[in-house]
Amino acid sequence: MSKQRKAVALISGGLDSLLAVRVMQEQGIYVEGINFFTGFCVEGHTHAIRKKDRKKPKRNNALWCAEQLGIKLHILDIIEEYKEVLFNPKYGYGANLNPCLDCKIFMVKKAKEWMEAHDFDFIITGEVIGQRPMSQRKDTMPVVQRDSGVTDRLLRPLCAKNLPQTLPEREGWVKRDELYDFSGRTRKPQMALAKKFGFEDYAQPAGGCCFLTDKQYAVKLTDLWQSRGAREYELDDIMLLKVGRHIRPAPNYKLIVAREEGEGNFLQGYKRQYSQLRVTSHGGPLTLIDGELSSEDLQLAARIVARYSQGRMEPEVEMEFIDTSGHVQPMKVVPLGPMDVKSEWML
């Protein structure tokens, strides 16, 4: 009896990895999944924070895929290790701060370590040639194999027929003629295959799963680095960049203004790390202050926050400045006029 071959799959939660696993299962391969958490993953966070989104069903798509496929899923925290990928990408960035090719190399390298530690035979991904401008091109896909060190133990079942044979094919663990030759950005072949396999509900592709591809997020992250004089971050920093309006009226401080109640509740959790401005005379957003303020800065900051309160048209708004030790300083300010909030302050 031949040995049961085992593959570890990179599971993003999207349709492609879902299909790639099912293609392997159809060939009798035992599959387990791994999913990486960099801190920049879009998955779930804004839903968790924003109250208006809470009525939508909340699910982690990678876990959901694993459950549909009946496979184990291991979620790996790579937040710390990922910093080096982001700070020094050998192959540079995409349109924003997305180091896609280095990211894929890093993830495959981590998957290789996992494969070896758990006595698995090969790695699979849902990659398709030509689907992504950096990491899924015919000329860059071999780079992933070479630089990750995985070489021919990386199989891409959805486009394998367009690529050189891999070890699992040569050894007869999988049949090449039962793999696929998808290419390009069209999703039609994947949708047809999903239908064939009976998958009706799957995550719709919506511009990627990483905040680093988002232009606005990249602006905020760049600003964070500039304000600190160093390219560094902790998990809380990059989480906060996903929440609220970010306003920098001066180089020495930034305001994070909640846009709705859910964001306010989330920001409230940072009261021991950041001082706050809280409107007391009217409804208004909770605001965190990142940086050190002079008394003039504090006046301007309070007037900006008043502008976002329900008292914006009133002659005066009352609020409290609360420092990180909990000391409360009452304030009365005139809200800034609509034309006085400068567009260059907005991140």
Add this chain to the structure above:
Amino acid sequence: MSRVTLDCQRLLCPMPVIRVQDKALQMHPGEEIEAICTDPGALNDIPAWSRINGHEVLETRAENDLYYVVVRIGEG
């Protein structure tokens, strides 16, 4: 039966799942983990992770903006 409590407050998913997963690796079948979370997504994600990895969810509940999930470690 031993039960450990994991404080997952202020962590957004999937971090509560990762905390439970990493703790589970150090525990034995039959032992229990109670995760206390502020992200309501944990009420779905920790049970989903538990089901696919062979663990049993004993309880999920929401109380005062906190979300509790109790998992019993399985044999797998």
